[in-house]
Amino acid sequence: MNQNEKYNTYSFLLERTARSVKQFAQRKFNELGFEVTVDQWQVLKVLYDHNDLNQREIAELTYKDHPTLTRIIDLLCKKELVERKMHPSDRRSFIIHLTEEGKAKVEFMKPQVAEIRTHAWHNLSDADFEEFKRILNTIYSNLSL
Amino acid sequence: MNQNEKYNTYSFLLERTARSVKQFAQRKFNELGFEVTVDQWQVLKVLYDHNDLNQREIAELTYKDHPTLTRIIDLLCKKELVERKMHPSDRRSFIIHLTEEGKAKVEFMKPQVAEIRTHAWHNLSDADFEEFKRILNTIYSNLSL
């Protein structure tokens, strides 16, 4: 493979792997009857860890954009896992609050999700894990400048 | 970070990075007036390298699913970059053919895309590149079993 072609590979592998990780998790979520998507889970988890954030803060923590957040919150509201509450001092923004049902859902899913996530790492070492994180973070910051 | 939380990180970093790589490329595509999406480019490139494939073959090479392929081919047809031709012996399938315009587009874009792809790898070595590919491929195969 010549030098030009070389860098065409990584973006392909990166995307393919990211999709396969997500797809694997979603399939498990469905099998286990979680009734939420992987992205919805990500938002629930952030709310569980921080509780009572506005949408901007959730967007920052999940690296999702605002329109996407609006739609995910809509769906989570419909499922009664979160609710939009008035912000006491800023009438532009909502406080997103995890309901009791939402909290229970996170506690139920949490260990099972952790288990699902380990599958990808068979045959890989802790050193691999650190390398992987370092490289991903470097790529990310190379493109953010 | 405890052992349970540990593996929640990688899927997040992986997806975030994959998205950022794609978004970066798409932004450059737009700035350079390519008038195709990154996914459309991927299909054009595969056709350029193999020419005259049916949609199943393109799906296999790009790891995209059939419905997605149908729609991408529709869009590329509208742009007159490819055309659907009758398969001589199998009336279920089409031969997807890169038009002259499509071929010219690939030749025009190819070196510029290669250039765009290198940005992600500043501050990273060839060894990192190999490590990265190895880890991505291992994860992918762990989840395909």
Added chain:
DNA sequence: TAAATATTATTAGTGTAGCAACTATTTTTA
């Protein structure tokens, strides 16, 4: 060879990503 099965591609429906434009509100600054 007729019936069952498999394959190729499409359509429909849901969810997410990204962009641009917009409303409502808050903050800044002139």
Added chain:
DNA sequence: TAAAAATAGTTGCTACACTAATAATATTTA
């Protein structure tokens, strides 16, 4: 303090991913 700028969130549009169902055609097998 009035005008300008910034912020929070929404909506609309296009594109892609995934699932399930379907149509048309080919292949297998009984």
